[in-house]
Amino acid sequence: MIPADLRQSLKEHIDQVEHPRELAVDVIFAIQDFYGNLTDEGVREAAELLDMSPLEIDQLATFYTFIYRESVGKYVIHVCDSVVCWVNGYESVWEYLCRKLGIQAGETTSDGLFTLLKVCCIGYCDRSPAMLINRKAYGNLTAEKIDEILENLKEEALQNAEAGMRKSE
Amino acid sequence: MSSNYPQVLLQNRKPDRIATLDEYRQSGGYRALKDVLKDYSHKDVQQAVMDSNLLGRGGAAFPTGMKLMSVADDAAFPRYIICNADEMEPGTFKDRVLIHADPHMLIEGIIIAGYASLAEKGIIFIRPEYENAARILEREIQIARDEGYLGKNILGSDYSLEIIVHRSAGRYICGEVTALMNALMGKRPNPMKPPPYPTEKGLWDKPTVLSNVETFACIPHIIRNGGQWFKDLAKTKNGAGTKIFGISGKVNKPGCYELPLGVRLGEIIEDYAGGMSSGSVFKACLPGGASTGFLPRQYYDIEMDFDSLRNVGNRLGTGAIMVFDQKTCLVGATVNLIEFFARESCGWCTPCREGLPYILDLLKRIESGDGEPAHLPMLEQMGKFLWNAYCAFAPGAVAPLESLLEHFGDEIQEHINQKKCPFK
Numbered sequence: 001m002i003p004a005d006l007r008q009s010l011k012e013h014i015d016q017v018e019h020p021r022e023l024a025v026d027v028i029f030a031i032q033d034f035y036g037n038l039t040d041e042g043v044r045e046a047a048e049l050l051d052m053s054p055l056e057i058d059q060l061a062t063f064y065t066f067i068y069r070e071s072v073g074k075y076v077i078h079v080c081d082s083v084v085c086w087v088n089g090y091e092s093v094w095e096y097l098c099r100k101l102g103i104q105a106g107e108t109t110s111d112g113l114f115t116l117l118k119v120c121c122i123g124y125c126d127r128s129p130a131m132l133i134n135r136k137a138y139g140n141l142t143a144e145k146i147d148e149i150l151e152n153l154k155e156e157a158l159q160n161a162e163a164g165m166r167k168s169e
Numbered sequence: 170m171s172s173n174y175p176q177v178l179l180q181n182r183k184p185d186r187i188a189t190l191d192e193y194r195q196s197g198g199y200r201a202l203k204d205v206l207k208d209y210s211h212k213d214v215q216q217a218v219m220d221s222n223l224l225g226r227g228g229a230a231f232p233t234g235m236k237l238m239s240v241a242d243d244a245a246f247p248r249y250i251i252c253n254a255d256e257m258e259p260g261t262f263k264d265r266v267l268i269h270a271d272p273h274m275l276i277e278g279i280i281i282a283g284y285a286s287l288a289e290k291g292i293i294f295i296r297p298e299y300e301n302a303a304r305i306l307e308r309e310i311q312i313a314r315d316e317g318y319l320g321k322n323i324l325g326s327d328y329s330l331e332i333i334v335h336r337s338a339g340r341y342i343c344g345e346v347t348a349l350m351n352a353l354m355g356k357r358p359n360p361m362k363p364p365p366y367p368t369e370k371g372l373w374d375k376p377t378v379l380s381n382v383e384t385f386a387c388i389p390h391i392i393r394n395g396g397q398w399f400k401d402l403a404k405t406k407n408g409a410g411t412k413i414f415g416i417s418g419k420v421n422k423p424g425c426y427e428l429p430l431g432v433r434l435g436e437i438i439e440d441y442a443g444g445m446s447s448g449s450v451f452k453a454c455l456p457g458g459a460s461t462g463f464l465p466r467q468y469y470d471i472e473m474d475f476d477s478l479r480n481v482g483n484r485l486g487t488g489a490i491m492v493f494d495q496k497t498c499l500v501g502a503t504v505n506l507i508e509f510f511a512r513e514s515c516g517w518c519t520p521c522r523e524g525l526p527y528i529l530d531l532l533k534r535i536e537s538g539d540g541e542p543a544h545l546p547m548l549e550q551m552g553k554f555l556w557n558a559y560c561a562f563a564p565g566a567v568a569p570l571e572s573l574l575e576h577f578g579d580e581i582q583e584h585i586n587q588k589k590c591p592f593k
Binding site: 018019021022023024025026028029050052056059060063064065066067081082083084086087088119120121122123124125126127128132135136137 | 256257258259260261262265296297298299300335336337338339340341352353354355356357358373415417418419423424425455459489491493497501502505506509512513515
């Protein structure tokens with residue numbers, strides 16, 4: 001269940017707008033951020049908050065690229081596979097990531113950190129080949145650059161976990 | 170660079186940050202809004218935009234003045250003004266650059282266009298990949314509101330407008346106007362077939378004007394300098410304005426360059442994009458995004474404007490030029506493009522949902538060496554069927570295929586003859 005304060009803040013936001021369902025994507029994103037992905041429970045909670053049916057929420061959830069109905073890692077890597085990145089060697093970027101992480105498209109690393117997906121053009125064709133990790137864009141990718149990005153994220157995840165532990169002590 | 174063309178939309182662009190409100194004002198920003206609210210009726214604004222011959226920069230090239238005028242005098246309220254910042258056409262990144270360069274230019278453009286249609290509510294619809302741009306816009310909208318440019322009684326006038334930023338969850342079809350409105354209403358974003366047209370019954374069944382980021386950004390300049398000035402910016406007789414060309418692919422300096430409409434393709438590549446990459450020779454380009462056709466070498470010196478591309482059976486689209494060299498297999502490129510369209514098809518209507526995977530299958534066979542001469546007429550026929558689809562998505566999707574068949578038939582034939590991709 002989403003925490004009471006999140007429910008309250010979403011409810012207040014919804015009460016301010018004329019048509020609750022105009023906030024459907026915002027509410028879904030907020031619930032997804034809490035669970036890590038949009039769970040069945042999250043679908044029901046979004047539906048209840050927005051006065052929509054769970055089916056209507058699922059119609060949206062299954063349509064959009066950045067709503068995840070299955071569990072994903074802490075960092076979701078979307079590698080652009082559209083035509084400019086294709087010309088500039090996206091395939092080697094993709095193969096390198098698969099090898100490095102030991103996973104295929106749609107899979108998550110066993111430590112729960114990374115999920116690998118392909119995505120259509122992310123609008124960084126001037127820095128191609130490019131990818132997006134949790135909505136942050138990385139361009140002009142090379143093997144070295146990918147190593148560095150992944151190391152930094154692992155470090156960040158470790159620090160967050162330690163900070164979380166200190167908080168709970 | 171061979172000549173210095175006037176910089177209008179990107180005049181305040183900096184390498185590492187946005188132009189602040191003060192910097193935008195120093196360059197004349199928000200002066201047009203002041204003048205409009207003081208001296209112009211909303212119809213005067215419509216006429217001024219009409220006189221400038223501004224055509225929509227999102228790909229469809231619809232006359233913006235005509236769109237504003239199509240909101241009837243007795244149309245209902247509230248009316249909406251929507252800025253399409255979805256920019257999901259592959260190869261296109263100009264709106265991202267524009268928002269990161271000068272967000273207030275866009276905000277002022279939306280307010281003036283909002284006034285022209287007497288809209289009370291403004292929405293910027295933005296793709297999730299542009300989260301940075303969304304945050305910039307939210308922050309700068311608040312700054313504009315604090316300065317009295319937005320909100321109730323703008324600059325002491327009777328006109329009021331609020332603008333919000335709506336984040337999409339990512340899908341190409343959301344860039345289509347009716348699909349975008351469905352998305353805003355929390356519905357599955359399938360397109361709807363007009364009539365009614367959005368300017369009559371759009372968002373929540375209310376009159377709605379929707380335009381692209383770059384289109385809105387042109388409007389303050391048109392008001393300040395006049396329609397004739399805007400027309401004179403273009404190199405071609407019938408063209409009007411500058412265009413932000415986003416060039417990528419096999420060139421040395423991919424990026425966004427603001428140039429007059431009608432500038433020659435070869436000039437963009439050689440003088441601005443730093444020429445072809447080392448070892449690369451120009452073979453073809455897509456002149457305006459993935460839903461335009463391959464433009465072969467014989468058009469290397471074409472004037473990049475709406476009319477000139479239409480005259481050769483192509484389209485300027487978004488002005489996103491993707492350059493391919495002699496080593497690139499255009500059958501392979503088309504496989505990639507059709508794969509994109511097949512994946513992004515909303516699935517609502519049969520020609521698009523079923524036709525694109527069919528075309529993809531045939532192209533993949535040809536690319537992998539299993540092609541047969543009989544596949545060519547099959548591709549042609551299926552391409553024609555896609556014109557029967559519900560919205561403009563499918564006709565756009567077949568543009569690369571049709572141009573491949575028209576200009577690069579030999580390359581397809583080589584795949585079939587050699588029973589493999591000749592580029593591998």
